[in-house]
Amino acid sequence: MQGFYSKLESPSSSPTHSSSLVADPVSKEGVALAEEAEKARALLRTFSSASLAASAGLAVFCVVADVAVASLTHSVAGRQHLWARAALDNAAHGVIGFWAWAIVVGLRRRSDLQEALLAGGVASMLDLDHFYAAGSLSLQAALSLPRRPPLHCSTLLAASCLALRLIMAALRLKDAWRALPWLVFVAGATHHARDGARRGLWLWPLGHTPPLPYWLYVGATATLPPLCALLMHLTGAQHAARAARHGVAIDV
Structure with missing residues (x-):
């Protein structure tokens, strides 16, 4: 009896073990195919009609927000209440950053x-x-600075995002965090571009650029999200972050 059970439980005759040997390559191939399919869908979403419409809507909002801020600035209420003008201007920065990453x-x-x-x-x-x-x-002192504050340096923004990416790689953080440097970059870049239309970009140590042409600011803000999504797709950051948060859907 002992030999009989030993024979049944041997690796060569175990149905479970045998099926796992056969299914393992199939399951890996299925996951690989699902990942490739998800990458293809992500790439198509990047240039879908909905994404392009959202980018066009973002461009329109940039113009509308600036017209509203300018109107308030030159109004009596705007001159009397600096906080209202500052709050509206800051809210525009926030909505643009939200909208841009929502497109991504x-x-x-x-x-x-x-x-x-x-x-x-x-x-x-x-x-x-x-x-x-x-x-x-x-608020009066904050709006009357003789020079640009540190977080408005575009060189510092790019260096910070790169450093954040390297730190995350060194610490082997989860894939769900791989989009964080891109998020910070998109949020900061939209802010800097909008300020750059009025004051130029601060590119330390080269100095400041002239104010950006308004069409360039609006166009760059509208095209940044799909461009960022494309770069994230090419580097695998978008798929890794999405797969870590939501898992990979496999259609059988």
Whole structure:
């Protein structure tokens, strides 16, 4: 009897083991095919009609927001209430950052909405460095700085995003975090581009550029999200982050 059970339980005759040997390559091939299919769908979404329409809508919002801020600035209420003008201008930064990242991720799940809200918060909070540079919580002092505050340096933004990417790679953080440097870059770049239309870009150590042509600011803001989504697709960051958050769907 002992020999009989030993024979049944041997690896060569075990149905479970035998089926696992056969199914394992199939399952791996299925996962690989599902991943490739998801990458293809992500690439198609990047240049879909909905994505292009959202980019066009973002361009329109940039113009509308600037007209509203300019109207308030030259109004009596705007001159009397600096906080109202500053709040509207900062809200525009936040909405543009939110909108831009929403185009990148597509807003298909709750986590996508959370990321877009985070991008809007980052784009909005960049203006807090005005108070840091002024050394005061006075809005008048924050708006009357002799030079640009540190977080408005475009060179620092690019270097910070690159450093964040390298740190995440060194610490082997989860794939769900791989989109974070891109999120920070998109949020910061939209903020800098909008400010650049009025004051130029600060490219340390080269100095400041002249104010950007308005059409260039609007066009760059509208094309940045799909371009970022394409680069994330090519580097695998978008698929890795999405797969880590939501898993890979396999259609059988």
